[in-house]
Amino acid sequence: MLQPGELQMVEPKRPKPPIHWSDLTVDERKAKVIELGLPGFRADQMSRQWFSRLSDDPMSWTDVPAELRQSVKDQLFPDLMTSVRELACDGGTTVKQVWKLFDGALVESVLMRYPERVTMCISSQAGCGMNCPFCATGQGGLTRNLSTGEIVEQVLAGARSLAKGEIEGGVGRVNNLVFMGMGEPLANYKNVVGAIRRLTDDAPAGFGMSGRGITVSTVGLVPRIRQLADEGIPATLAISLHAPDDELRDTLVPINTRFKVKEVLDAAWYYIEATGRRISIEYAMIKDINDQGWRADLLGQLLRGHQVHVNLIPLNPTPGSKWTASRPEDEREFVRRLKNQGVAVTVRDTRGREIDGACGQLAAVAAE
Numbered sequence: 001m002l003q004p005g006e007l008q009m010v011e012p013k014r015p016k017p018p019i020h021w022s023d024l025t026v027d028e029r030k031a032k033v034i035e036l037g038l039p040g041f042r043a044d045q046m047s048r049q050w051f052s053r054l055s056d057d058p059m060s061w062t063d064v065p066a067e068l069r070q071s072v073k074d075q076l077f078p079d080l081m082t083s084v085r086e087l088a089c090d091g092g093t094t095v096k097q098v099w100k101l102f103d104g105a106l107v108e109s110v111l112m113r114y115p116e117r118v119t120m121c122i123s124s125q126a127g128c129g130m131n132c133p134f135c136a137t138g139q140g141g142l143t144r145n146l147s148t149g150e151i152v153e154q155v156l157a158g159a160r161s162l163a164k165g166e167i168e169g170g171v172g173r174v175n176n177l178v179f180m181g182m183g184e185p186l187a188n189y190k191n192v193v194g195a196i197r198r199l200t201d202d203a204p205a206g207f208g209m210s211g212r213g214i215t216v217s218t219v220g221l222v223p224r225i226r227q228l229a230d231e232g233i234p235a236t237l238a239i240s241l242h243a244p245d246d247e248l249r250d251t252l253v254p255i256n257t258r259f260k261v262k263e264v265l266d267a268a269w270y271y272i273e274a275t276g277r278r279i280s281i282e283y284a285m286i287k288d289i290n291d292q293g294w295r296a297d298l299l300g301q302l303l304r305g306h307q308v309h310v311n312l313i314p315l316n317p318t319p320g321s322k323w324t325a326s327r328p329e330d331e332r333e334f335v336r337r338l339k340n341q342g343v344a345v346t347v348r349d350t351r352g353r354e355i356d357g358a359c360g361q362l363a364a365v366a367a368e
């Protein structure tokens with residue numbers, strides 16, 4: 001357990017998950033395949049099986065000689081996670097998975113099907129070291145970073161279910177991805193960027209989804225925001241601001257003691273400039289804590305004139321939390337004041353509440 005305000009910036013030493021095909025670049029895959037005694041061109045065929053045909057069973061791949069399939073499976077495609085719990089709501093169009101990783105760590109992902117698209121919410125770390133007091137994941141501290149393969153696997157698992165028509169609504173594909181599950185993605189920078197590359201690279205290198213459909217949500221790790229801006233990935237950045245003033249933000253998002261509101265927003269403006277992409281500002285509406293009219297006015301002053309969109313998220317109270325969601329009239333007034341200043345704002349829909357689909361709660365329950 002972390003103490004109030006305490007941050008955990010260093011990943012605890014833990015055994016690393018096994019290396020997986022999804023971890024590897026195209027050149028690395030080729031080298032591995034040759035090591036196993038296969039010609040290098042098999043690597044592209046295997047990548048197509050894995051990322052395009054979404055076949056997760058190397059034992060059935062006829063382009064790999066039968067006697068080598070077991071070694072291919074064991075050495076290049078080890079199982080990275082098993083589903084320990086699957087929960088559905090919204091008529092089967094919202095499905096949450098709790099995954100157990102090789103070391104017993106639990107993470108979760110959520111698939112949300114809308115009439116026009118499918119969005120997946122995925123985890124980047126087991127636990128989180130950022131210690132935001134309103135967030136269920138933050139309370140337990142950081143277990144470890146997920147590998148690139150473990151991040152990718154959450155998406156491919158969803159993609160396979162959709163391709164097989166297992167999700168209500170028929171055969172489909174993953175259109176959007178949000179790094180809003182467990183963990184702080186920019187604290188696991190290398191593996192998250194690796195996963196984004198694997199997911200956005202065209203076949204045979206990767207899964208071939210559009211980078212524009214990917215949102216990376218962060219507490220505001222300023223140097224990493226600037227680094228991400230320069231990666232050349234057209235992802236959307238979401239900043240979890242939650243307060244426009246340092247005094248309150250220091251308590252709601254403890255990393256603010258290191259990177260202040262102004263520095264975070266300056267990095268956000270740099271991101272917009274470098275990528276040409278509009279950014280999102282996440283703001284959990286917490287009754288009588290951050291939802292006052294004057295805070296809406298201050299937020300509007302900070303944001304107006306920039307290419308931003310504010311997402312107000314009604315607080316999803318964590319078990320035992322002293323906080324709750326804002327009153328509807330306060331929420332309406334907050335929206336009105338932001339709009340008055342010409343700032344685009346929407347209130348987040350709260351899908352998955354009944355299965356704790358929001359914000360790190362299910363893995364916490366499953367761990368009990």
Ligand code: SAH
Pocket residue numbers: 130132134135136179180181182183184185217218219238239240282283284313314315316317318359
């Ligand atoms: N660590 C990243 C991403 C994970 S959380 C980040 O902080 O941005 C995704 C979003 O859900 C963040 O904006 C986070 O602040 C918000 N969130 C976490 N717990 C919440 C809760 N109980 N109610 C509403 N929003 C919450």
